Amino acid sequence: MRWTGWAAAYALGLVALVLAGAWVWWQQEPQARGTEANALWARHQWVGEPHSDAEYRALGELLRRNRITDVFFHTGPFEADGTVPARKYRYARQLIAAVREYAPGVRAQAYLGQIRIVDGDGLIELDDPDVRAQVLKTDEVFLDLGFDGIHYDFEPIYPDDASFMTLMKATSELTRSRGKLLSVALEQQTLMDEAQPFYKALLPRGGRYHQPPRPTEEFLRDVAGLADQVAIMTYDVSLPTEALAGWHFARHTRTTLELIGDRTTVFMGVPTYRPLMGWAEDLPVALRGVRRGIDDLKRPPRRPFGVGVYADWTTGPDEWAHYRSAWLPRTAKTAGG
Template sequence: MKWLLQRVLAAIAAVLVVAVAGGVLIQMQFTGEPTEWARSNGGNALWMGHAWVDGRNGQAELDALAPRISAGQISDVYVHVGPLELDGSLDAGLYPGAEDFLRRFREALPDVRVSAWVGQRVEAGRLDLSDDETRERIVAAASQVVDAGFDGVHYNFEPVNNNDRSLLDLLDATREEIGDDALLSSAVPQVEPLAGLNFPIQLVTGKSKYWSTGYLTEVAERLDQVAVMAYDTAMPMEGLYGGFVVRQTRLALEAVPEDVQLLMGVPAYPDDHATRNPEAETTETSTRAIRLGLSSLPEPRERFGTALYVDFTATPEQWAAYQEGWVLPE
């Protein structure tokens, strides 16, 4: 017990030392001015809630949202149709209004692709990606939504530990099932802001907080689009959050192949909890940080954009901040 306690205390001390030193370095990255070209190039995404496919939202709601999608230069939307059952299957009864929604949406926004957003929090004794039969049912669910008329499938599994081979197997099987014409995308966790940081965190908490850049590359190589969830960061102050997102953007740009569309998640929701200070994680700070991170490239990257989370909580002020901070910055 004494030996174990010493190991735990040492790990906690290591995390604190790295956190303090890293925090200073991270905050320093949220400085300077982004380059003029570091802005939207028309390839952005929006997460959309379940109300669009279960009958709660109709034409009036679409009429209100469509102009914002157009003004935001949003080319892809991820519409929630899940969650998956604990065995990996998807109940089609969860999205009875999908056909009607897709028809109305495509009439209003014919150039915007619509992917079905499916997922489930992966918890002990619950949805298990390492189980062969569970993965088979998830793949069947992906085929199910593509057959229902969606342009592709957008996975969102949380948490998935760093270097989990089961996710790679799932993505390979999904691609084989839905083919190359259907879009395959996924939301992914944040990347280690400092190499090796995930190990002491996992030692103390038993969970992976971050992915390595190497694992992100392996996942991205199997996708058409990858969306980094650059929010719920546990950064307590605006400067730290801004620097963290700058760092996330630069690391993701290095890790994600250029033929894969990289999307950086932008928060537009009110949640206030242990891993999110809404006064720090603002739409304004996020978009400026992404522009600063993108400015590290010598020239614009074609397959790059942002993904706004989420339509049903985004306020008019947040939409305006997104427009002014990313789409048409001064």
């Protein structure tokens, strides 16, 4: 019992040291400012429901004011056979016309995905060549409608998923032949590539969003060679203090930009919602953490980079105001502040 008490005290001491060290690190004000290459995940209603001209004008103003360059408009999800029923995006043409009129230069991308079948659990079987072929045909439908790119969000995707990479290669050929973009949302990188076998062996696979897998360095480099943009879903941190959550965003920003920032445009996902159980993750913490990560870079990436705001349906005026004041470059002309 005495040894148990000593072990517990030792463990608590280590935890206290980690928390104290993180708190001290967190006090330093970031020097880096944000960028004007930023993305936004947008709700399905923009393509699935009618909107007034005033609503489209307001959307355009929001995108311009906040220097959003790319919007991932939810247009799916895919059905199991790789199709998307036309009734789900019946107002897509009106949306695209409105974005071009009220937010010229902003790229509207078709946000498509589904729960990938892994070990028998999920909804879409990417291992099936016929399904992948139909996914490509569906992509063509959205490009024909006028979308500026295809944004994939299949989950879960493991680094050894050859079928997903086959689909990525085929989609890249399609989008580049049309002069369009291919972007993809991926989970945050694993802390150590060597831990990937433990994720696969010990944790459940398939059926749920935002669980491991975590991309390895090799996988991220391979994806970055095919995609024009990679959005890292850095949110859903579940850490109890602002300092720890901020460290999470800083670390992933630095490591991701160092790894693939010369190959592709990177968006670090930041949340505008409060997670369950009172965890410390929120937009101010995320933006501050991303800026600290930029501070740690030895040099800026060669390709554009920024943040991806998740999501338009959880972002209110206060969050947008903080985003402008804490993230956008001070030289950016943001109407109204």
